[in-house]
Amino acid sequence: MTSKAVLDAANLSGWLSTLQATAPLMAPVKRGRVSFAFSWIEDPADVRLDYVRTVLPPKQALLPSRENLLTVTRSPLEATPQIADKPFILFGVHPCDLTAINQLDWAMGKRNNVEDPFYVARRRAATIVALDCMPDKYCFCASVGSCATRDGADLFLTPIAAGYLAEALTDKGAALLAKAKSRAPKPEELTEAEGFAQKKVRRTTLRLDEEVANLPKLFEQRHDSEVWEKTALRCYSCGTCTNVCPTCFCFDVREIADLTLDAASRWRQYDSCQFLEFAVVAGGHNFRRERTDRVRHRWFRKFVYLNQEHGQAFCVGCGRCSQQCTAGISLVDVANSVIAEAKERVA
Amino acid sequence: MTATFVRSFPPRSGERLYAPEPATIVRTKQLTELERLFEIKFADGRDLGHQPGQFVQVSVFGYGEAPISVSSSPAKRGSFELCVRNMGGLTAALHRLDEGDRVGIRGPFGNGFPMSCMRKMDCLMIAGGIGMAPLRSVINTVLADRNAYGRLIVLYGSKTPKEILFRDEIETWTGGKKNEILLTVDNAAPGWDGNVGVVTTLFPKIKVNPKAVAAALVGPPVMYRFVLAELNALRVPDNQIFLSLERRMKCGMGKCGHCQIDNRCVCIDGPVFTAEESKHLHESL
Numbered sequence: 001m002t003s004k005a006v007l008d009a010a011n012l013s014g015w016l017s018t019l020q021a022t023a024p025l026m027a028p029v030k031r032g033r034v035s036f037a038f039s040w041i042e043d044p045a046d047v048r049l050d051y052v053r054t055v056l057p058p059k060q061a062l063l064p065s066r067e068n069l070l071t072v073t074r075s076p077l078e079a080t081p082q083i084a085d086k087p088f089i090l091f092g093v094h095p096c097d098l099t100a101i102n103q104l105d106w107a108m109g110k111r112n113n114v115e116d117p118f119y120v121a122r123r124r125a126a127t128i129v130a131l132d133c134m135p136d137k138y139c140f141c142a143s144v145g146s147c148a149t150r151d152g153a154d155l156f157l158t159p160i161a162a163g164y165l166a167e168a169l170t171d172k173g174a175a176l177l178a179k180a181k182s183r184a185p186k187p188e189e190l191t192e193a194e195g196f197a198q199k200k201v202r203r204t205t206l207r208l209d210e211e212v213a214n215l216p217k218l219f220e221q222r223h224d225s226e227v228w229e230k231t232a233l234r235c236y237s238c239g240t241c242t243n244v245c246p247t248c249f250c251f252d253v254r255e256i257a258d259l260t261l262d263a264a265s266r267w268r269q270y271d272s273c274q275f276l277e278f279a280v281v282a283g284g285h286n287f288r289r290e291r292t293d294r295v296r297h298r299w300f301r302k303f304v305y306l307n308q309e310h311g312q313a314f315c316v317g318c319g320r321c322s323q324q325c326t327a328g329i330s331l332v333d334v335a336n337s338v339i340a341e342a343k344e345r346v347a
Numbered sequence: 348m349t350a351t352f353v354r355s356f357p358p359r360s361g362e363r364l365y366a367p368e369p370a371t372i373v374r375t376k377q378l379t380e381l382e383r384l385f386e387i388k389f390a391d392g393r394d395l396g397h398q399p400g401q402f403v404q405v406s407v408f409g410y411g412e413a414p415i416s417v418s419s420s421p422a423k424r425g426s427f428e429l430c431v432r433n434m435g436g437l438t439a440a441l442h443r444l445d446e447g448d449r450v451g452i453r454g455p456f457g458n459g460f461p462m463s464c465m466r467k468m469d470c471l472m473i474a475g476g477i478g479m480a481p482l483r484s485v486i487n488t489v490l491a492d493r494n495a496y497g498r499l500i501v502l503y504g505s506k507t508p509k510e511i512l513f514r515d516e517i518e519t520w521t522g523g524k525k526n527e528i529l530l531t532v533d534n535a536a537p538g539w540d541g542n543v544g545v546v547t548t549l550f551p552k553i554k555v556n557p558k559a560v561a562a563a564l565v566g567p568p569v570m571y572r573f574v575l576a577e578l579n580a581l582r583v584p585d586n587q588i589f590l591s592l593e594r595r596m597k598c599g600m601g602k603c604g605h606c607q608i609d610n611r612c613v614c615i616d617g618p619v620f621t622a623e624e625s626k627h628l629h630e631s632l
Contacts, residue, residue, distance in 0.1 A: 069365050074408045077449040079366040112601030112615050115360035223629060250604030253365075253597055255411035264409050266365070273604060281595050282413065282434045285568055287608075287630065297607075305610035 003174060005182035006189055009163035015180040016044035019089055022179070023127070026061050027091035028054055038090075049092050049159075052136045053318060057246030058097050061090045062104065062122045065243075069118060070266040072255065079266070085121040089176070091129045096139070096316040098130050098153055099146035100246030106310055107249050118268075127172045132158045132196060135204045138319025140332055142204035144212055146316040148197060158193040165193040206332055210339045212313045215303040218342035223296070227337045232291040234327045239272030241298065241321035241331070247314045248272075273297050299334060359600065367406040367451025372444055373426060379510050381432050382477065383442055384418065387450065388426040395427040395452075398459025399484035400563075400591055400619050404599050405429065406451030407444070410437040414596040416618075417455060418480045420487035430480035430512065456599035457618050460485050460563055460589055468561040468587075469497035471553075473574055475504045475546055475566025479512045481591055482565045486520065497560075499526045500553055504546030504566070508532050508539045527553065546570065550577045557582040565591040571632050575622055588622035592631060 007015065019025055020041055027047045031037040036051035038058045056065075070079045093101070101123075108119035130153035141147035150156050154173030157164040165185055168174035185193075210218060242248040252271040257264040271278060274294050279287040288294050306314040315331070322330040374386035389395075395403070397417050404412040413436075419428035433442045444450065462485070470489050474482045482501075489496045501520065505511045511530065521528045529549045531542035542549060546566070560583055564574055571590055578588055594606035594613040606613035609628045611620075625631040 072406075072408060072451075077369045077408060077451060079406075079451060081362045081366055083362055108602065112612065113358045114364070114600040114602065115358070116600075116602055117360065117362045117364055120360075249602070251597075251602075252605075253411065253603070255406075255409060257409035261409065266411065268603075271604070278605065279595060281593055282432075282438065285593075287568075287594060293630070300609075301604075301607075305607075308610060 003168045003177070004185050004190070005166050005177060005180070006160070006162055006185045007157070007164045007166050007180055007182050011181040012049075012163060013044050013047075016041070016047055016091070018179045019091070019176060020044055022089075024086070024088040025091055026058070026088065031055070047091070049131055049157075051092075052133065053094070053138075053320060053323070055320075055324070056244060057100060057318065057320065058090055058093050059100065059104065059246050061088065062101065062126065063108065063119055063249060066267055066269040067118065068265050069253065069268055072264040072266060074262050074264070081117065083117060083121045085125050087125045087127070089127045089129065092131045093128055093153070094131060094133045094318075095149040096141045096146045096318040097246050098128065098151075099141075099149040099316045100318070101128070102149070102152045103247050103306075103310065103312065103314060103316070104249055105152070107247075107306075111309075127154045127176060128152060129155045129157065129173070129176065131164075132156070132200065134200055135206075136319070137206060138323045139204055139317060140206040140208060140319065141317035142201050143207040144313050144315055144317040147200055147204060158196050160189050160192045160196070162189065165189060206319075208332060208339070209336045210343075212303070212307065215313065215335075215339070216308050218339055219300060219304045221342045221345065222338045225338055225341055227334060227341065228296040228299075229292045231329060231334050232295045234329055235274070235291060235295055236326050237274045237276060237291055237294065238326050239274050240324050240326055241329075242272040242274060243270055244320040244324050246316060246318055246320070247302075250278075273301070299331075299338070302331075303335065364600065365453070365598070367404065367412070367453045369449050370452045372446055372448050372450060375444075375446060378430065378512050381510075382430055382480075382512055383433070385429045385431060385441070386419075386426050387429060387452065389452070392425050394421070394424055395455055397421055397427065397455035399462060399488045400459035400481055401455035401457045402481075402596065402599075402618065403429070403452050403454035403456065404596075405431075405437075405441065406453070407437050407440045410440045412451075412453070412597075413437045413441075414456075414599070414614075416481035416484075416591075418483050420484050420491055422488060422491035430477070430483070432477050454599060456596065456614050458616065460591075460619050462488060464587075465489075465561040465563075466495050467497060469555060469559050470499050471555060471560050471562040471583075472499070472501045473503075473546060473562065473564045473566070474501070475570040476506065476510070477512070478565030478567070478570075478591070479503055480565075482563060483513055483516075485563055490520065493525070497525070500555070501526075501528045502531075502546055502549045502553070503529070504531045504533070504549075504570075506533045508536050508541075529553070545573070547573050547577050550581075555581055555583070557584070557587075560587060562588045563591075564589065568593070568632070575632075578622070585623035585626060586621050589619050590622060590625055590631075591618045592620060592625070593618065
């Protein structure tokens with residue numbers, strides 16, 4: 001089902017206020033001088049839809065950086081899952097991040113035939129309003145197939161001169177749109193919205209130099225490339241890249257006892273394959289002690305392993321890791337160096 | 348022979364996937380200075396339902412979870428055994444628990460050794476150190492259905508004689524012509540008149556028919572390369588060699604990413620891999 005309507009700019013804040021009254025609302029806000037962040041909204045006037053990218057991806061609404069999985073009592077020894085299934089609205093998600101959510105739906109939901117109950121409950125409780133965007137110099141969504149994603153969204157907004165062209169993609173989305181003061185689109189507004197999508201592709205100039213489907217083969221050929229070692233020489237293993245990544249989902253689980261020692265809670269939090277301790281086993285043996293191995297693992301996981309398993313790169317071209325890398329390492333530059341080496345050898 | 352691993356699990360879902368099930372320690376036995384055996388029973392007395400080589404996640408209140416391989420054979424009904432080395436943290440806390448105390452259990456996880464592939468074959472079991480803990484589950488499975496298998500050859504290396512696990516029990520394995528149990532220690536001590544040297548020094552003492560043998564290896568990371576070289580020299584085909592690879596399994600369900608070897612999750616695709624599979628994994632050995 002698709003129903004299209006125009007939301008005039010002047011009616012946006014009224015709509016957001018209405019939405020916020022129905023369910024908790026997470027949307028982008030301005031943070032500091034130049035940054036944006038997804039945040040739970042208290043004042044709808046804070047919502048900013050003119051952002052390019054947020055520091056952290058909207059993944060946090062579905063897979064929080066830290067969450068309580070279980071409360072545990074000591075006597076009797078019992079564990080109670082803490083499922084969060086309260087409906088909420090995730091507003092203003094760009095197509096790249098929406099693609100990432102679809103990939104997490106698979107990784108946390110279907111992969112290995114196991115449904116993560118915490119992720120799945122949050123995902124079911126979410127209504128997602130996506131928002132199309134224009135790229136900056138870090139974006140490369142066009143070359144990883146994520147710049148026009150609509151699947152996974154309930155409602156899709158495209159910026160037009162008058163405000164937004166809204167398309168309801170699900171019943172949940174239609175219900176949200178029904179709460180807005182909207183009007184039927186003029187034919188030229190539909191054309192304008194189509195033009196937006198085309199302009200977006202034209203403006204996305206940063207690219208991977210090879211089709212995603214061919215990357216596993218090329219990367220495998222360059223498993224022992226010096227590029228990994230050279231990248232490792234610059235990398236600090238700080239984990240920023242994985243923390244800001246919309247598709248990374250590795251986590252650690254820890255139990256923390258209350259001071260009374262009568263109860264404890266079991267938490268999971270983001271972990272990073274870039275950390276030295278990530279693959280350490282009891283007794284201290286580290287299966288990825290060399291930074292080169294950890295760096296390679298990150299690119300292989302994104303472009304080889306999960307790409308082969310799911311048929312899609314686990315990178316959506318959002319540009320966060322490259323923009324925020326402490327050492328200024330560009331994910332695209334590294335990938336393209338490896339691609340160039342592989343092609344050179346074949347030629 | 349094609350290894351048929353248990354690798355397609357029924358779909359798992361539900362709120363309690365991460366919640367351990369309470370179980371009671373019904374017996375403990377100090378095996379060595381560092382290792383202790385825990386016999387564990389669920390409240391309803393049900394079987395764990397595991398395969399030899401699988402592991403469980405053991406919860407100790409206030410400490411969290413640790414992956415421990417099951418040391419008893421599925422032939423043992425109503426309870427199961429875990430052989431745990433005191434490594435500090437959770438395992439130290441576990442060692443402080445006693446009979447009647449409760450722990451939490453999730454699992455069993457992983458594929459386990461492909462016992463159906465080992466039937467009718469000569470079983471060559473090679474253990475180093477605490478690798479004997481999971482291998483004991485395989486050995487006792489063979490012993491419980493002795494005529495279904497060919498010869499049983501166990502090569503077991505320990506650092507010193509006092510670190511040999513299940514010493515009393517090992518003596519009971521030696522009965523019968525079909526069983527050959529060979530022990531070695533890296534460093535001898537007074538009273539030890541057996542072999543001295545790493546586990547590979549036992550290979551000249553055995554004769555195997557490479558076509559009819561299935562080999563199972565569990566030990567420290569350094570052991571695999573050397574033992575594989577010996578098995579290759581004996582011309583044992585790579586798809587008749589089964590390695591249990593240790594990694595840091597956290598969730599047990601292929602989600603958390605910790606136990607990954609290249610593109611494989613040890614908690615789902617392993618911990619047991621054929622040497623053939625392992626050859627194609629850069630990070631395996």
